[in-house]
Amino acid sequence: MPETLITEQSLHQGTLVALHGNLASSAWWASLLAEPPVGWRVLAPDLPGFAGSAHMGEVSISAYATWLRDWLANHLDPGECPVLLGHSLGGAVALEYAARQPAEISGLALAASAPLDGLITPEEHYPLLELLREDKFLLEMHIGALFPSQQPANFTQLVHDASRMARTHYSGNARALSTWKVDPAALAGLPVLVLGGELDRLTTPDMVHAQAAALGCRATILSGLGHGFPQEDALAFLQHLQPFLNQLPNDRLDSYVTLETT
Known part of the structure; x- marks a missing residue:
C-alpha cells in the first residue's frame, strides 16, 4: 500500500x-x-501619483479604482479573487472597487478607512495641505501625529515617500x-472586517462604528493606537486580520501537497 508523504514545498496561497x-x-x-498572514501572499502597489509613481488624468477615488482593476x-x-485591504484613502479605493465588482473579490478589510459617505476637509485646512508640499518639517510632524504610541521602524522612508x-x-x-461616497447596499453579502484606532483623530472611533453598522458588521477599536495603527503596532493589527482571513474561502490554499511513495 502506498505510503503518504506530506510536504510544504508547494504552497498555494490566497492573495491579499x-x-x-x-x-x-x-x-x-x-x-x-x-511577515504576511499565514496562508496568504501580500501585494502592495503604489497608487498612481504616490511615492513618485506616474499619474495621468483626474485625481479621484473612481480613477484610482479604475487603475486598480488594470x-x-x-x-x-x-x-x-483577492481580499482587498484598505487603509484610510486606500479604504475608499477598496470600497469603490468592491461596489463596482463585488464578484471579483472575496472580502474587504478596512483599517481606519474613509467613511462610506466621504470625508470632508474644512476649507481652512487646504492652505496647510499645500504647505506640506514644500515644508518637510511640517510633513514629518503631520505624519508623525498618525502614530501616537510609537513610530514605525521605517518612519524616515514613509516621510520620504510622502514628499x-x-x-x-x-x-x-x-x-x-x-x-466620494458608496452605497453600502452594493456591498451586501461581502465579508468585511472593520478596524479603527482609539486615538485616531482623522477617522474617529465613532466614524468607524458607523461604517461597520452600515456594512452589517461590528467594528473593532484598537486601544492606545492612532490612525496609522496597522504600522504603529503591526503585530496587534495582524492578530485581528489573521482570524478574519482564516474564515474566508481560499480555494488557492493548499498548505500540504500529498505525494505517494512506494
Whole structure:
C-alpha cells in the first residue's frame, strides 16, 4: 500500500492586496509584506501619483479604482479573487472597487478607512495641505501625529515617500474624498472586517462604528493606537486580520501537497 508523504514545498496561497492611504506608499505595508498572514501572499502597489509613481488624468477615488482593476489584471491569476485591504484613502479605493465588482473579490478589510459617505476637509485646512508640499518639517510632524504610541521602524522612508507625492494630490486627494461616497447596499453579502484606532483623530472611533453598522458588521477599536495603527503596532493589527482571513474561502490554499511513495 502506498505510503503518504506530506510536504510544504508547494504552497498555494490566497492573495491579499494592501492599499495605502493619502501621503503614503507601499512602504506602509513593510511589516505585512515581511511577515504576511499565514496562508496568504501580500501585494502592495503604489497608487498612481504616490511615492513618485506616474499619474495621468483626474485625481479621484473612481480613477484610482479604475487603475486598480488594470493593475490587478496584470498581477493576479485568471479568475483569482483577492481580499482587498484598505487603509484610510486606500479604504475608499477598496470600497469603490468592491461596489463596482463585488464578484471579483472575496472580502474587504478596512483599517481606519474613509467613511462610506466621504470625508470632508474644512476649507481652512487646504492652505496647510499645500504647505506640506514644500515644508518637510511640517510633513514629518503631520505624519508623525498618525502614530501616537510609537513610530514605525521605517518612519524616515514613509516621510520620504510622502514628499514624492504628485503636487496635484495634496489638495486633490482631500477634494476627492469630500465628493466620494458608496452605497453600502452594493456591498451586501461581502465579508468585511472593520478596524479603527482609539486615538485616531482623522477617522474617529465613532466614524468607524458607523461604517461597520452600515456594512452589517461590528467594528473593532484598537486601544492606545492612532490612525496609522496597522504600522504603529503591526503585530496587534495582524492578530485581528489573521482570524478574519482564516474564515474566508481560499480555494488557492493548499498548505500540504500529498505525494505517494512506494
